[in-house]
Amino acid sequence: xxxxxxxxxxxxxxxxxxxxxxxxxxxxxxxxxxxxxxxxxxxxxxxxxxxxxxxxxxxxxxxxxxxxxxxxxxxxxxxxxxxxxxxxxxxxxxxxxxxxxxxxxxxxxxxxxxxxxxxxxxxxxxxxxxxxxxxxxxxxxxxxxxxxxxxxxxxxxxxxxxxxxxxxxxxxxxxxxxxxxxxxxxxxxxxxxxxxxxxxxxxxxxxxxxxxxxxxxxxxxxxxxxxxxxxxxxxxxxxxxx
Amino acid sequence: xxxxxxxxxxxxxxxxxxxxxxxxxxxxxxxxxxxxxxxxxxxxxxxxxxxxxxxxxxxxxxxxxxxxxxxxxxxxxxxxxxxxxxxxxxxxxxxxxxxxxxxxxxxxxxxxxxxxxxxxxxxxxxxxxxxxxxxxxxxxxxxxxxxxxxxxxxxxxxxxxxxxxxxxxxxxxxxxxxxxxxxxxxxxxxxxxxxxxxxxxxxxxxxxxxxxxxxxxxxxxxxxxxxxxxxxxxxxxxxxxxxxxxxxxxxxxxxxxxxxxxxxxxxxxxxxxxxxxxxxxxxxxxxxxxxxxxxxxxxxxxxxxxxxxxxxxxxxxxxxxxxxxxxxxxxxxxxxxxxxxxxxxxxxxxxxxxxxxxxxxxxxxxxxxxxxxxxxxxxxxxxxxxxxxxxxxxxxxxxxxxxxxxxxxxxxxxxxxxxxxxxxxxxxxxxxxxxx
Numbered sequence: 001x002x003x004x005x006x007x008x009x010x011x012x013x014x015x016x017x018x019x020x021x022x023x024x025x026x027x028x029x030x031x032x033x034x035x036x037x038x039x040x041x042x043x044x045x046x047x048x049x050x051x052x053x054x055x056x057x058x059x060x061x062x063x064x065x066x067x068x069x070x071x072x073x074x075x076x077x078x079x080x081x082x083x084x085x086x087x088x089x090x091x092x093x094x095x096x097x098x099x100x101x102x103x104x105x106x107x108x109x110x111x112x113x114x115x116x117x118x119x120x121x122x123x124x125x126x127x128x129x130x131x132x133x134x135x136x137x138x139x140x141x142x143x144x145x146x147x148x149x150x151x152x153x154x155x156x157x158x159x160x161x162x163x164x165x166x167x168x169x170x171x172x173x174x175x176x177x178x179x180x181x182x183x184x185x186x187x188x189x190x191x192x193x194x195x196x197x198x199x200x201x202x203x204x205x206x207x208x209x210x211x212x213x214x215x216x217x218x219x220x221x222x223x224x225x226x227x228x229x230x231x232x233x234x235x236x237x238x239x240x241x242x
Numbered sequence: 243x244x245x246x247x248x249x250x251x252x253x254x255x256x257x258x259x260x261x262x263x264x265x266x267x268x269x270x271x272x273x274x275x276x277x278x279x280x281x282x283x284x285x286x287x288x289x290x291x292x293x294x295x296x297x298x299x300x301x302x303x304x305x306x307x308x309x310x311x312x313x314x315x316x317x318x319x320x321x322x323x324x325x326x327x328x329x330x331x332x333x334x335x336x337x338x339x340x341x342x343x344x345x346x347x348x349x350x351x352x353x354x355x356x357x358x359x360x361x362x363x364x365x366x367x368x369x370x371x372x373x374x375x376x377x378x379x380x381x382x383x384x385x386x387x388x389x390x391x392x393x394x395x396x397x398x399x400x401x402x403x404x405x406x407x408x409x410x411x412x413x414x415x416x417x418x419x420x421x422x423x424x425x426x427x428x429x430x431x432x433x434x435x436x437x438x439x440x441x442x443x444x445x446x447x448x449x450x451x452x453x454x455x456x457x458x459x460x461x462x463x464x465x466x467x468x469x470x471x472x473x474x475x476x477x478x479x480x481x482x483x484x485x486x487x488x489x490x491x492x493x494x495x496x497x498x499x500x501x502x503x504x505x506x507x508x509x510x511x512x513x514x515x516x517x518x519x520x521x522x523x524x525x526x527x528x529x530x531x532x533x534x535x536x537x538x539x540x541x542x543x544x545x546x547x548x549x550x551x552x553x554x555x556x557x558x559x560x561x562x563x564x565x566x567x568x569x570x571x572x573x574x575x576x577x578x579x580x581x582x583x584x585x586x587x588x589x590x591x592x593x594x595x596x597x598x599x600x601x602x603x604x605x606x607x608x609x610x611x612x613x614x615x616x617x618x619x620x621x622x623x624x625x626x627x628x629x630x631x632x633x634x635x636x637x638x639x640x641x642x643x644x645x646x647x648x649x650x651x652x653x654x655x656x657x658x659x660x661x662x663x664x665x666x667x668x669x670x671x672x673x674x675x676x677x678x
Contacts, residue, residue: 041278045271048613054642057277074277076286077643077677086427088491089464097405098382102466104492104533111607111614150491200271216273226370227421232466233430233459234419240337240367242280 022130022142028165029142029158030123033197037063039241040220042070044119046112049210056110058119059242061223065126067230070119071238082235083109085120088150093235100232105152113181113203113213117152124158127151138162153180164188166197181205191220283331286678287341290324294671299653303563303663307586310567310579320349326360326407337365343407360409373417380410381434383457383470384498385486388601388622389545389594391500391525392482394472395434395455400593401601401622402633402651411436411443428461438476447476464488478504492533499526505549510585512561514578523548529601537607542600550597551589553626557658559590596660598625614640629655629662647673 044056056078060070066087072078080095083103091100092109103109105117128144128151135141136159144156154175159168170183182205185198201215228234229241296318299305305314323346330339341361347354363377380397384390388401397408419430434455438446446453453474460467465487473479480503486496505523510516529543551559559582566578589595605618616637623630635649651669655662 041273043271043273043277059278075642075677077288077639077645079286079677086461087464089461089488094405096407098380098407099384101387102486102488102494102496102531104488104494106492106535107533107537150488152491214271216271218273218275219278228371228419231419231421231428231430232461233417233428233432234370237367237373239280240332 020133020135020140022133023125025133025140025160025165026125026128026130026142026144026158027123029160029167030125032164032166034062034123034220035193035195035222036065037222037224038195038220039223041073041218043216043218044110044112044114045214045216046110047212047214054111059238060120061225061229061238061241063225063227063230065123067227068120068122069230069235069238071242078110080239081109082238083116083120084230084232084235085116085122086230087122088148090116090120091232091235093232095236100235105150113205113208113211114215115152118183118203119215124156128156135162139168140165164196179206181207191217193222195220195222282333283329285327285329287325287327288675288677290322290326290673290675292322292324292671292673294320294322294669296320296666297668298665299667301657302665303560304665306567307563307579307582308665310570310576314350318350320347322347328361335367337367339363339365341407343409358409360407371419374414375416376414378410378412379415380408381413381415381432382408383468383484385466385468385484385496386498386527386529386543386545387531387541387603388543389527389547389599390498391527391545391547392468392470392484392498394470394477394480394482394500395436398593402593402620402631411446426460426462427464428459430459432457432459436474436476443476449476451475453477478502478506494531495529496531497526497528500524500548502549507549507551508585508588509551509555509558510562510582510590511558512565514562514565514581516585525549539603539605539607541603545594545599545601547594547597547599549589551595552597556590556596556627556660559585560658560663594622594624594660596624596626599623600625614638624655624660627655627659627662629653629659631661643677645673645675645677647675649673 039061042058042060044058046054057073058070059073060068062068068085070083072081082093084091090103090105092103093100103116106115108115124144127147129147130142131145132143133140140160140162142158144158146154153172155173157171160166161168166188167185172180174180181203184202186200186202187198188196189199190196199217202212204212298314298316298318325344328341330337339361342357343360344357359378361379363375363379366374381395383396384393388404395411399408400406413434413436415432415434417430417432421428436443436446436453436455438444438449438451438453440449451474453472453476455472458469465485468484470482480500482498482500484498486494488494502523504520506518506520508516508518525546525548527543527545532540562578563582566582569575569578600623603618603620605616607616609617618635620633621630631651631653633649633651635647638646649671653661653664653667
């Protein structure tokens, strides 16, 4: 009887040693993808089926799990626009309008396949719970469920590289399981300061057949900011952080 | 042999494409340092050409007031050009910003050209919590889209084109921001001083006063709240509050309330006699913004204008014009019309001079897969007299930095109503704007 109990205990310990902690893994993916607080430059390219492109360059800053702000640097028609996200609150400041207005995560300030939630992305662990974690070949597969009804996508299927613990592909789904878009993480690059992550993110969507949007990252640097930077009053002054 | 090589060509080409594919894409995805470079100065702006075509209402009171001594016919054309330039210079904690607006107009009144400094101020930013501004600046207070009853320190915006830049006033102001963890996430305070003297903000109100205003902004429980005030003598004391909140991720609600002490309203009756009344006016606005899954944006706002005219007060103004026109036709006496013109420069000439309005706008992003096209339909309804304006428009932004907008404006209303007595029946305009 004692030997059976010992066997069960050893088996349980062995199993728990191999059990995948999805929540912890998602936090690692978040940290490997971005430092907790950082600044970066991004180029957004919307590509039409006929190959025509529209390009936007943004400077963005992030602090903690729920504060992101971005400033449009080009083209001239968008220059000076800023966006701010505090949790699920989002605002857009246009120099012509002269004051911030509330926007929604489903809208897109630049058009194309990326919406505001994609452009002002928070940590995945801040918005999603891990329902299930699997190992599939050289990848982990995390099944994520939105913590609240205000998150842009109800469900995500996130494939992450097992060695690097970096996302490879994410499928964004509705509550009914309908695919909204797929996001591909490509071209892993060393940005310095210990930041090694994909430098290109592509997305396509069955809802926008033939269209593609691309986000290219540059100059990602760890940096801390005061909380006051992430306020409506500061939105017209984001340029001063560059 | 040659035929075999030819047959292999598509396969070779495909193989070449497969091999070259990633490199070609990498080439496409270039992101040069020059695109991120920050210069200490910036120069930009836009140039605009805007021809208009009007259908005139020759029986309307506003037409008679403007054209009583000449015949403009049934239609009129107008050509507008605009150059808006902005420049900034940054050094250390200081930033100098200037925005000028030059308007060229060629209409029935002849050609005119006017350049105005919209903004021109020095901004000092000793820390991320504090900003000090001095110079000419537009503050744009309020949460409403078409109207802002709490914008005590701004010029009124055009509800027909609410996103246009406005000329500011010469002010000294500060912004102090503090963030917190907890239900109160942000607090910021903006004190403002606005002097009114000869040639300094002299169109703001009574001269020789330094007016003090302020705004306290709070982000509490995911709700934006502003408390605002203005005192000092050039205008009567006024206080206001506004709010904005997302009820769901795609449904926003906002509102404003303004209390204006000792507001003076000058009205005119059908005989041309004017009366002035003083009272405490209350104006408010309640609005919603909704985005559907199909990317249809709906904005609706109800506006109660406590400083506005009632239906009978407005009819008194129109009757004065009609009486004045009859007198002019009978004996050439235009004194009553000149009196009406003077009243129109005051309260009666405001863009929406009456008490109750409803604003509704529906826009659809890229319908029927028409990329970069955004059609919209806007209506402003005067709830007091039932008259309204209806404005369909089509916006195209498919070429980088170029914006094309075709817009029509139809005015509907009975005789004696606000929109029924406007000088136009309809208007069509094309706006081509190039940003640089």
